[in-house]
Amino acid sequence: MEPTFIYTLVLSATLFTFGIIGVMWKRNAISIFMNVELMLNAANLAFVAFAREFGLIQGGPLVLFVMTVAAAEAGVGLAIFIAIYRTRRHIRADEIDLLRG
């Protein structure tokens, strides 16, 4: 086992935790979105680390699919933010409660 494997997993967990904290701390919807991207990146790092460690080929395609989903998510999500900004003049996530029951 390569010694850096465990460290890489710890880095992945650390970045994922930063992402979680950011999602819970930030108020701006775009900041929340960026922290979601950070979490996706951390997951990608874990995928690649495992694929490298165990000689699996599936890691590369899986990361490619995650990136595709992230790109699609970013495109649609940011368009939604622009649409919300047009009517409300802000995108503060705690104040957009149109669907609150």
Added chain:
Amino acid sequence: MGAQFLIYGILYVVAVVGGLMVLFNRDTVKSAMSLVLVMLALAGHYFYMGQEFVGAIQIIVYAGAIMVLFLFVIMLLNMREREVMPWYLRSSRYTGAVLALAFFFLIAFGISTFGAVEVASATARPAPSNNEIFSMLMTKYLVPFLLTSVLLLVAVIGAVVMGRRHDPETGEEYLIDDEEMA
């Protein structure tokens, strides 16, 4: 090993510091630039692990395309205002931080019990080459690979539909609102 490990350590520190900067920068633009830094450091990790294909895709798609989209929207919405938390949200930050740290220690516990699979890794194949990844995409994962193109098409159409400016009375469509620009 020594020089390689030094490079690894530098990439590691850059990634962690960049993550902290994403978290603690109140300026959205600086936060986004820190995220670019993290993504470049992770691309360095992929290169270090011999996964050049993934590293290149990481730089081109993530650091290049997605983050430019983010910065463009930040510019478009002119969000240079600093984030200020209202009083009712401040106390919940501590709860959130404690929960996230609990999650981290849960994962760290899982990683620390990882020694058991060492036997499996001893018999593992060598790290996959980029050729293998490409041929895998064209054979075994052909259908998911094609479905991602459909997903991207749906996302493009969805982004255009969500982002367009539509006047329900006249049925007119335009991209820039005149009174907003004034």
